Amino acid sequence: MPISDAQVGRAYPATAPYLVSREKIAEFADAVGDANPAYRGSAPIAPPTFAAVLAARAWDGLFADPELDMKLAQTIHADQSFRWTRPLRAGDEVTATLRIDKLRARGASAFVTVAVTLATTDSEAICEAVSTLLHTWPKEDA
Amino acid sequence: MSITAEVGAELPPLTLTFTREHLVRYAGASGDFNPIHWSDRSAARLGLPSVIAHGMLTMARALRIVTDWCGDPSRVRAYGVRFTKPVPVPDDDEGVEVTVTASVTAVADGVATVAITATLGGVKVLGSANAEVRLD
Numbered sequence: 001m002p003i004s005d006a007q008v009g010r011a012y013p014a015t016a017p018y019l020v021s022r023e024k025i026a027e028f029a030d031a032v033g034d035a036n037p038a039y040r041g042s043a044p045i046a047p048p049t050f051a052a053v054l055a056a057r058a059w060d061g062l063f064a065d066p067e068l069d070m071k072l073a074q075t076i077h078a079d080q081s082f083r084w085t086r087p088l089r090a091g092d093e094v095t096a097t098l099r100i101d102k103l104r105a106r107g108a109s110a111f112v113t114v115a116v117t118l119a120t121t122d123s124e125a126i127c128e129a130v131s132t133l134l135h136t137w138p139k140e141d142a
Numbered sequence: 143m144s145i146t147a148e149v150g151a152e153l154p155p156l157t158l159t160f161t162r163e164h165l166v167r168y169a170g171a172s173g174d175f176n177p178i179h180w181s182d183r184s185a186a187r188l189g190l191p192s193v194i195a196h197g198m199l200t201m202a203r204a205l206r207i208v209t210d211w212c213g214d215p216s217r218v219r220a221y222g223v224r225f226t227k228p229v230p231v232p233d234d235d236e237g238v239e240v241t242v243t244a245s246v247t248a249v250a251d252g253v254a255t256v257a258i259t260a261t262l263g264g265v266k267v268l269g270s271a272n273a274e275v276r277l278d
Contacts, residue, residue, distance in 0.1 A: 031167040036215060052202075057173075072176050076188065079223065084219055130222075
């Protein structure tokens with residue numbers, strides 16, 4: 001298993017800015033079956049867990065790290081929490097910055113806890129999203 | 143405008159149906175194309191009985207019990223869950239039903255804590271599921 005305590009605290013560069021659009025908010029609200037009027041109209045906010053869409057863009061850095069050899073298809077989401085400073089709104093340009101917070105090995109698997117900070121390109125804090133990912137490496141790598 | 147909450151108050155329950163179509167829509171809307179949510183082969187490789195719902199989809203849909211109650215989703219300032227059991231979704235028209243209940247467990251400093259329970263066939267699929275809601 002290529003992951004070790006040495007990687008705790010590792011931080012990745014912020015993602016490229018993501019522009020939150022009315023259309024994407026509506027698509028996401030439809031996909032989660034929520035007709036709340038706050039997600040519609042000319043100046044919608046995003047459903048709270050839309051933050052996960054942006055946070056997951058920062059996970060890509062984790063999955064692209066050759067030292068970790070982690071693959072999305074071998075990953076199960078174990079827990080998730082969010083703390084918002086304010087909701088995401090249409091028109092926000094948002095970056096996501098990931099750091100590895102905790103590692104707990106279990107055989108050929110590990111629980112990897114990552115914290116993603118979402119902020120606007122004007123450095124306004126929006127959300128802290130903390131996820132624990134249960135990753136299993138193939139047996140030959142164990 | 144402020145809303146009121148009393149410790150012990152039960153929120154109106156929700157029943158959520160999950161079909162393969164829901165998973166496809168969520169994959170597209172969220173960009174989460176992990177094959178365990180659309181390929182039975184990939185799910186089996188991780189020891190899962192079949193394709194499972196995105197944990198984030200269950201988490202997102204369960205929160206509606208809170209936002210329907212408080213009206214304005216911007217009141218939600220924190221939300222966390224553990225994904226304790228997968229939600230296997232069969233390839234049929236009926237899908238599976240997840241029952242969501244919730245109650246207010248604390249009110250302090252203008253913030254209500256709501257504990258959410260989501261079950262599939264009587265078994266909890268979310269653990270330690272709590273949301274914090276601004277009341278002011």
